[in-house]
Amino acid sequence: MTAISPQGRTEMLRADGKPVRVLIVDDEAALSELLSMTLRYEGWEVRSAGDGAEAVRAVREFRPDAVVLDVVLPDMDGISVLRRLRREEPAVPVLFLTARDAVEDRIAGLTAGGDDYVTKPFSLEEVVARLRGLIRRSGASSVRTESLLSVGDLTLDEDSHEVTRAGRSIHLTATEFELLRYLMRNPRRVLSKAQILDRVWSYDFGGQANVVELYVSYLRKKIDAGCSPMIHTRRGAGYLIKPGE
Amino acid sequence: MTAISPQGRTEMLRADGKPVRVLIVDDEAALSELLSMTLRYEGWEVRSAGDGAEAVRAVREFRPDAVVLDVVLPDMDGISVLRRLRREEPAVPVLFLTARDAVEDRIAGLTAGGDDYVTKPFSLEEVVARLRGLIRRSGASSVRTESLLSVGDLTLDEDSHEVTRAGRSIHLTATEFELLRYLMRNPRRVLSKAQILDRVWSYDFGGQANVVELYVSYLRKKIDAGCSPMIHTRRGAGYLIKPGE
DNA sequence: GGCGTTTCTCAGGAAATTCACAGGCTGGGC
DNA sequence: GCCCAGCCTGTGAATTTCCTGAGAAACGCC
Numbered sequence: 150m151t152a153i154s155p156q157g158r159t160e161m162l163r164a165d166g167k168p169v170r171v172l173i174v175d176d177e178a179a180l181s182e183l184l185s186m187t188l189r190y191e192g193w194e195v196r197s198a199g200d201g202a203e204a205v206r207a208v209r210e211f212r213p214d215a216v217v218l219d220v221v222l223p224d225m226d227g228i229s230v231l232r233r234l235r236r237e238e239p240a241v242p243v244l245f246l247t248a249r250d251a252v253e254d255r256i257a258g259l260t261a262g263g264d265d266y267v268t269k270p271f272s273l274e275e276v277v278a279r280l281r282g283l284i285r286r287s288g289a290s291s292v293r294t295e296s297l298l299s300v301g302d303l304t305l306d307e308d309s310h311e312v313t314r315a316g317r318s319i320h321l322t323a324t325e326f327e328l329l330r331y332l333m334r335n336p337r338r339v340l341s342k343a344q345i346l347d348r349v350w351s352y353d354f355g356g357q358a359n360v361v362e363l364y365v366s367y368l369r370k371k372i373d374a375g376c377s378p379m380i381h382t383r384r385g386a387g388y389l390i391k392p393g394e
Numbered sequence: 395m396t397a398i399s400p401q402g403r404t405e406m407l408r409a410d411g412k413p414v415r416v417l418i419v420d421d422e423a424a425l426s427e428l429l430s431m432t433l434r435y436e437g438w439e440v441r442s443a444g445d446g447a448e449a450v451r452a453v454r455e456f457r458p459d460a461v462v463l464d465v466v467l468p469d470m471d472g473i474s475v476l477r478r479l480r481r482e483e484p485a486v487p488v489l490f491l492t493a494r495d496a497v498e499d500r501i502a503g504l505t506a507g508g509d510d511y512v513t514k515p516f517s518l519e520e521v522v523a524r525l526r527g528l529i530r531r532s533g534a535s536s537v538r539t540e541s542l543l544s545v546g547d548l549t550l551d552e553d554s555h556e557v558t559r560a561g562r563s564i565h566l567t568a569t570e571f572e573l574l575r576y577l578m579r580n581p582r583r584v585l586s587k588a589q590i591l592d593r594v595w596s597y598d599f600g601g602q603a604n605v606v607e608l609y610v611s612y613l614r615k616k617i618d619a620g621c622s623p624m625i626h627t628r629r630g631a632g633y634l635i636k637p638g639e
Numbered sequence: 640g641g642c643g644t645t646t647c648t649c650a651g652g653a654a655a656t657t658c659a660c661a662g663g664c665t666g667g668g669c
Numbered sequence: 670g671c672c673c674a675g676c677c678t679g680t681g682a683a684t685t686t687c688c689t690g691a692g693a694a695a696c697g698c699c
Contacts, residue, residue: 190507385568
């Protein structure tokens with residue numbers, strides 16, 4: 150089930166019409182808060198736990214639709230936490246947070262089911278998208294939300310990562326894809342370069358703000374080439390996407 | 395929920411019909427005062443805190459709908475304050491105030507979800523607009539306010555920054571946009587050049603007062619061209635906007 | 640380890656915007 | 670009808686903002 154909020158953003162709802170519930174299990178307060186705030190803003194109900202014991206308690210009481218689990222925790226490792234979570238709630242999908250070098254072999258074993266993972270440092274856009282995907286596939290929301298975003302004759306499939314303009318398939322790199330997705334999830338809304346940077350680039354990105362300009366430029370070459378432009382610059386304010394003409 | 399005040403200004407109200415509450419956290423007394431006065435005049439309830447400890451206390455008692463947070467504070471840096479605020483009130487949206495050059499290092503990673511920031515020196519119009527946006531999207535006011543302002547056949551969308559007159563789209567620069575927004579938020583009310591300067595230009599603007607005349611002139615060329623004029627001069631008093639005829 | 644791809648920095652140039660200045664215009668008091 | 674403060678607006682220059690090519694560095698895939 151999806152609902153269009155007054156601001157025009159699409160919200161994810163559960164079968165009973167209540168907001169989706171997410172449990173965040175992470176001992177780094179800063180990260181945990183960053184995620185909480187972001188997910189709340191997505192319209193979800195969030196609860197967070199700082200260690201494994203708390204997580205198990207929370208999953209029992211809170212009955213989340215999905216769990217974000219940092220695999221490095223102070224009192225138990227992620228695997229034990231996972232095991233105990235699963236004992237409580239076998240079907241709940243889990244999004245693992247992991248360091249880049251804490252290689253894929255371990256994670257691969259964990260994510261065998263419907264689970265997924267992102268590596269630190271991640272972008273908020275990525276976490277939100279993965280979570281949406283997990284929840285969508287888990288069937289927590291009764292009416293399946295579409296994975297297809299569209300603005301005018303431009304479409305973007307969040308599952309297959311396929312992008313088309315006027316039926317024509319377009320190849321995008323990972324960053325280009327995330328930028329376009331963020332724009333398309335906020336059509337007709339001006340997004341500042343700072344907002345884009347905070348959302349699409351990873352939280353520890355320390356580079357120049359003009360990467361945003363650069364990637365907008367890349368996108369335009371691929372998206373708006375030969376067509377009426379959909380990506381618009383609002384000088385001094387930011388960028389927005391809207392149907393051509 | 396919006397209400398039209400007796401003077402014709404639109405006010406923002408919370409679900410319970412009470413005014414919106416804003417907490418200002420800033421150690422520069424002058425700036426803090428300026429903001430307080432401005433926000434009170436907007437019809438909001440304002441409380442201010444000069445340091446982090448006070449801020450934490452205030453957020454606990456006052457339960458603000460939004461926080462304005464200067465990231466440079468005497469006793470704690472903005473990040474710690476933010477963290478402690480969030481522990482008290484996880485969902486409260488924050489508007490960060492920051493120096494222009496400090497932007498790129500630290501702010502990334504702070505702004506999550508609905509948060510936003512403005513760089514010093516800012517214009518009051520900008521701060522108010524951002525705050526309104528933050529509160530509007532956070533859901534503090536039960537009936538969400540529209541992002542669309544309209545006076546006669548003139549409309550201004552604060553989200554898309556789109557302006558139309560009689561259905562015809564009009565391109566405005568950033569300053570023109572802010573000036574028009576200020577006028578349109580105060581329809582049928584005479585605004586003096588001094589008021590406009592104080593509100594639309596940044597607080598450290600040191601230029602000639604006749605920029606206001608200049609920008610009114612620009613606006614007229616774009617807004618009132620060929621139509622019955624909506625922007626009127628009250629000689630010796632100021633300007634006002636009202637529907638044509 | 641090599642090679643193509645992707646990400647990002649840097650810097651030059653183009654374009655839009657902001658603003659000062661100054662001369663012209665106007666309304667209203669006399 | 671005259672005058673002047675107050676207002677309007679054309680011109681142009683400084684500044685800001687944005688766009689984009691070139692190339693270095695990092696990454697990922699055999």
